[in-house]
Amino acid sequence: MDDPAGTLQPLRQRVCAARHIVVLTGAGMSAESGIPTFRDALTGMWANVDPMQLASEAGFRANPARVWAWYAERRHGVRAAQPNAGHRALGDFARRLPGRLTVVTQNVDDLHQRAGNTDAIRLHGDILQDRWLDSCPRTMRGSTCDTAFAEPGDPPICAECGNRVRPGVVWFGEALPLDALTAAEQAADACDLMLVVGTSGAVWPAAGLAARARHAGAHVAIVNPEPSDIDADAHQLVRGTAAGVLPPLFAA
Numbered sequence: 001m002d003d004p005a006g007t008l009q010p011l012r013q014r015v016c017a018a019r020h021i022v023v024l025t026g027a028g029m030s031a032e033s034g035i036p037t038f039r040d041a042l043t044g045m046w047a048n049v050d051p052m053q054l055a056s057e058a059g060f061r062a063n064p065a066r067v068w069a070w071y072a073e074r075r076h077g078v079r080a081a082q083p084n085a086g087h088r089a090l091g092d093f094a095r096r097l098p099g100r101l102t103v104v105t106q107n108v109d110d111l112h113q114r115a116g117n118t119d120a121i122r123l124h125g126d127i128l129q130d131r132w133l134d135s136c137p138r139t140m141r142g143s144t145c146d147t148a149f150a151e152p153g154d155p156p157i158c159a160e161c162g163n164r165v166r167p168g169v170v171w172f173g174e175a176l177p178l179d180a181l182t183a184a185e186q187a188a189d190a191c192d193l194m195l196v197v198g199t200s201g202a203v204w205p206a207a208g209l210a211a212r213a214r215h216a217g218a219h220v221a222i223v224n225p226e227p228s229d230i231d232a233d234a235h236q237l238v239r240g241t242a243a244g245v246l247p248p249l250f251a252a
């Protein structure tokens with residue numbers, strides 16, 4: 001284990017002994033894969049653009065081409081990115097010890113899935129999938145969109161009724177997918193160890209999962225190089241990065 005100072009050893013022992021672990025991840029999890037976070041000063045996406053213009057239904061309706069282009073660019077970034085050592089450590093652990101780990105992510109990229117956590121719970125949707133903007137005969141039939149290779153320009157429109165295609169992510173003001181949220185809450189209630197990795201804890205209800213797990217009796221540790229809004233919910237703060245801390249914690 002690459003932990004010369006031995007600071008991670010007690011947490012590693014908890015990982016080894018836990019019956020069930022939940023790892024809740026945010027944008028910092030993918031930062032070392034080259035995908036920008038949202039709220040980091042200077043480099044965070046929300047430092048440079050107005051989230052209400054680019055990540056809300058009203059913003060999309062006001063300027064669909066601009067929003068579509070922004071998501072198309074982010075999609076290209078996600079496809080070009082590779083899982084980092086932190087993603088791989090979690091994927092390897094899940095392969096080695098099936099059923100011991102639930103990954104709950106706020107990230108809309110697919111890096112956990114590509115690293116092997118194929119059943120990661122996605123609270124905020126999937127940037128590589130689209131869905132219909134409005135209810136229409138197609139959505140009633142359960143028809144899904146298949147435009148993941150869309151390019152910048154106007155978003156595709158349904159030939160039957162003119163309904164627009166929109167990115168399959170959760171926007172500000174929208175509810176989380178109920179099945180994902182329920183599964184995440186159940187996992188938080190049932191785990192004996194929760195690691196919270198790379199989130200500012202600014203967005204709810206995801207941010208409430210740490211307190212929920214603690215209340216249910218789990219040990220809660222936060223892995224983040226910076227303070228977060230939910231530090232007070234943790235028993236332990238690990239000031240490090242996802243790719244630096246997770247491999248020694250989850251190594252065989």
Ligand code: OAD
Pocket residue numbers: 025026027028029031032037038039040044106107108124169170171172197198199200201202203223224225226227228240241242243
């Ligand atoms: P934020 O951008 O709010 O927070 C990212 C966190 O990651 C910060 O606390 C950083 O200190 C930390 N961080 C940066 N680099 C790191 C690294 N290498 N290892 C570990 N931590 C690192 O991102 P989220 O908390 O994920 O919503 O934001 C929550 C939601 O707000 C997102 O899911 C997104 C956004 O609006 C949707 O996409 C629906």
